[in-house]
Amino acid sequence: MTYARAGVDVSQVRKSHEALARRLESTFKTRKGKVGYPVFPIGHYAGLVDLNDGRVLSLHTDNVGTKVIIAQMMRKYDTIGIDCVAMCANDLICTGAEPISFLDYLAMATHDRLIVEEIAVGLVEGAKQAGMAIVGGETAIVPDLLSSDPGLDLVGMAAGICSRKDLILGDEIRKGDALVGVASSGIHSNGLTLARKILLRKYKLGENVPELGRSIGEELLEPTRIYVKPVLEATRKLEVHGLAHITGGAFAKLDRIVGQAKLGARIEELPSTPGIFRIIQKYGRISDREMYRTFNMGVGFILICPQKTEDAIIQLFTRYGHSAFDLGRVEKQRGIRVVDKIVE
Numbered sequence: 001m002t003y004a005r006a007g008v009d010v011s012q013v014r015k016s017h018e019a020l021a022r023r024l025e026s027t028f029k030t031r032k033g034k035v036g037y038p039v040f041p042i043g044h045y046a047g048l049v050d051l052n053d054g055r056v057l058s059l060h061t062d063n064v065g066t067k068v069i070i071a072q073m074m075r076k077y078d079t080i081g082i083d084c085v086a087m088c089a090n091d092l093i094c095t096g097a098e099p100i101s102f103l104d105y106l107a108m109a110t111h112d113r114l115i116v117e118e119i120a121v122g123l124v125e126g127a128k129q130a131g132m133a134i135v136g137g138e139t140a141i142v143p144d145l146l147s148s149d150p151g152l153d154l155v156g157m158a159a160g161i162c163s164r165k166d167l168i169l170g171d172e173i174r175k176g177d178a179l180v181g182v183a184s185s186g187i188h189s190n191g192l193t194l195a196r197k198i199l200l201r202k203y204k205l206g207e208n209v210p211e212l213g214r215s216i217g218e219e220l221l222e223p224t225r226i227y228v229k230p231v232l233e234a235t236r237k238l239e240v241h242g243l244a245h246i247t248g249g250a251f252a253k254l255d256r257i258v259g260q261a262k263l264g265a266r267i268e269e270l271p272s273t274p275g276i277f278r279i280i281q282k283y284g285r286i287s288d289r290e291m292y293r294t295f296n297m298g299v300g301f302i303l304i305c306p307q308k309t310e311d312a313i314i315q316l317f318t319r320y321g322h323s324a325f326d327l328g329r330v331e332k333q334r335g336i337r338v339v340d341k342i343v344e
Contacts, residue, residue, distance in 0.1 A: 018043075021041070021042035021043055024042060025038075025041060025042055031049070035050070035051060035052045036049045036050070036051075036057075037049065037050050038050075039056055039164070040169065043256065044094070044095060044169060044256065045060065045091040045092070045094035045095060045243075045244075045245060045256075046058040046059055046060040046091055046092050046094065046095050046097065046160070047059040047060070048095060048167070050164070054163060054164055054165075055161055055162065055163055055164060056095075056097070056161070056162050056163075056164050056167060057159060057160070057161060058092050058095045058097035058159065058160035058161065058162060059157075059158070059159055059160075060088050060091045060092050060157075060158050060160075061088065061155065061156065061157045061158070062084075062087035062088050062091065062155070062156055063084065063087070063153060063154060063155040063156065064080050064083045064084050064087070064153075064154045064155075064189055065189055065190065065192055065193075066192040066193050066196065067080060067083060067189050067192050067220070067221070068080060068152060068153060068154060069192070069196065070192065070196070070205070070217060070220045070221055071221060072149070072150065072152070073205050073217065074205060074206075074217045074218075074221060076118075076217075076221060077115050077118035077119050077122070078118045078119070078121045078122050079122050079221055079222075079223045080119060080122055080154055080221075080223075081104075081119050081120065081121065081122025081123030081124070081125065081126055081154070082122045082123075082125055082126035082129070082223035082224065082226070083122070083126070083188070083189045083223055083224045084104065084122070084123065084126065084154050084155070084156040085102060085122075085123060085126025085127055085129070085130055085132065085156060085158075085226065086126060086130070086188075086189070086223070086224035086225070086226045087156065087189055087224065087247065088102065088156040088157070088158035089102075089126075089130035089132060089158060089160075089226060089228050090224070090226060090227055090228070090245040090247075090300075090301065091245050091247075092158055092159075092160035093160070093227065093228055093231045093232065093235075093243060093245075094168075094243040094244060094245050094257075095160070095162065095167055095168060095169065095243075096162050096166050096167050096168035096169075096235055096243070097160030097161055097162035097167075098131075098160055098161055098162065098228075098232055099130050099131065099132045099158055099159070099160040099228055100132060100133065100159055100160055100161055101132060101133055101134075101135050101158065101159045102123075102127055102130075102132045102133070102134045102135070102156060102157070102158045102159075103134070103135060103136050103137045103138075103156070103157040103158070104123055104134065104137035104138075104154065104155065104156055104157075105137060105138045105139075105140070105153075105154075105155040105156075105157070106119060106137070106138070106139045106140070106152065106153075106154055106155075107139075107140045107141075107142050107145070107146060107152060107153045107154075107155075108139070108140070108141055108142070108146065108150065108151060108152045109141075109142065109143045109145075109146040109147060109149075109150060109151030109152070110141065110143060110150060110151070111139075111141050112150055115150060115152070116139065119154065122223070126223075126226060129226040129228070129229075130226050130228045131228060131229065132158065166235070168235060168240060168241070168242065168243055169242075169257075169260055170241070170242040170256075170257040170258060170259070170260030170261055170304075171260045171261055172241045172242075172261070173241045173242045173257070173258055173260065173261040173263060173304055173330055174241065174261070174263075174306070174330065175263060175330055175331060175332050176307065176329060176330060176331075177241055177242075177304050177305060177306060177307070177329065177330040178304070178305055178306070178307045178309070178310040178326065178328075178329060178330075179265060179267060179302055179303075179304055179326070179327040179328045179329060179330070180302065180303045180304075180305060180310055180313050180314060180317075180324055180325070180326065180327065181270075181271070181299040181301070181302050181324065181325050181326075181327040182225075182227060182230075182299070182300055182301040182302070182303070182317055182322050182323070182324045183225075183271065183298060183299065183300060183322060183323035183324070183325075184224075184225055184246070184274075184296045184298055184299060184300030184301075185222050185223065185224065185225040185300070186219060186220075186222040186274060186276055187219070187220060187222070187276055187277075187295065187296070188224040188225070188247065188296055188300060189224050189247070190247045190248045190250070190294075190295070190296070191248075191250075191294045191295045192220065194280070194284070194286075194294060195220065195276075195280055195295075196220075197284075198280050198283050198284035198286075199216050199220075199279065199280065199283070200216075201283070202279075202283050203216045204216075205217040209275075209279070211275040211278070211279060212275050212276060212279075219276050220276075224300070225300050225301075225322075227245075227300065227301045227322070229320060230316055230317050230319075230320040230322060231243065231301070231303070233316060234303060234313050234316055234317075237316075238305065238309050238312055238313055238316070239305060239306055239309050240303055240304070240305050240309070240313075241304045241305055241306070242257040242258065242260075242303070242304035243257070243301075243302070243303055243304070244256075244257045244301065244302040244303075244304070245300070245301055246296040246299055246300055246301060246302060247296070249293065250292055250293050250294055250295055250296055250297070251267065251292050251293070251297075251299075251336055251338050252292075252293050252336055254302065254336045255335070255336050257304065258304070258330055258336075259334070261330075262334070263330050263331065263332060263334065264330070264331050264332070264333045264334045264335045264336060264337070265304075265328060265329070265330050265331065265336050265337070266328045266329055266331050266337045267327050267328040267336070267337065267338045267339065268327070268328045268329075268339060269325065269326050269327055269328060270297065270298070270299070270327070270338070270339065271298050271299065271323070271325055272298070273297055273298060274297075274298045277291065277295055277297055277298070280295070288338075292338045299327065302327065304330060310326060314326070
């Protein structure tokens with residue numbers, strides 16, 4: 001089984017993104033000479049616009065994806081709001097920006113006040129973890145657009161702010177820089193289309209799995225870890241050259257960061273693979289390369305720094321209760337290699 005056969009062809013999506021970006025960048029000229037002129041091409045983790053006062057506004061939008069389907073099947077909606085905030089906040093910090101504001105868009109086939117209130121619980125918890133204010137949002141009832149029972153989609157839009165001189169975009173990455181990985185809390189919010197198709201053929205959603213110590217449904221609903229506070233402290237106190245949130249595209253996503261410096265990366269010291277990924281690979285008969293291009297494999301975030309800074313960053317994350325570890329090194333050869341598996 002592959003992600004493409006499950007319905008998500010990452011390579012085709014990337015080509016569409018590239019074509020769309022070329023068209024959308026034609027709008028940049030509308031802000032030339034004004035506040036809000038873009039300072040970086042489309043394609044990084046967030047959009048960056050100049051505030052003309054030495055600061056840059058960082059903007060991002062994302063959704064929970066098909067994790068919503070698991071929430072629907074479990075009739076449990078109090079954690080997907082955390083995922084929604086995480087998918088935005090964790091991307092904003094990849095530019096060096098501090099997330100400050102969040103908006104949500106909730107589309108539903110039919111209005112259900114109790115579900116809305118449950119989702120709000122997660123949104124508030126996620127915003128607190130990220131240090132953001134939720135300043136508004138939109139709820140749309142669209143029965144003709146979404147199937148019922150109950151039918152919903154949850155999208156987040158977020159803003160962050162950063163001094164222009166403190167932006168971290170990857171262009172200062174150097175050969176030999178260290179890759180510091182930070183553990184994920186599980187599958188997070190990516191690859192669920194493939195995971196569902198494999199796991200729900202083998203297990204019932206509420207079935208307890210000894211290797212996981214809980215049910216498949218509970219495992220898949222584990223909220224995405226939010227890395228904002230330790231990452232911001234690291235970027236303010238230590239030398240950091242690049243930041244990568246490991247989401248859609250998994251380790252291949254590192255290329256958009258180390259590629260800014262026209263370099264590559266080699267990941268050699270992976271942590272023990274969490275049980276959920278071992279189960280998915282076993283029953284889906286998925287190749288190693290496909291796994292590392294689709295899932296985070298236990299690594300939710302990566303910081304790229306000089307080797308002299310590596311130990312201090314690991315200690316900082318440990319103090320925040322995160323597991324951090326040496327992953328590998330930046331190398332001259334382009335591409336991303338995971339223990340000799342070329343993923344990008």
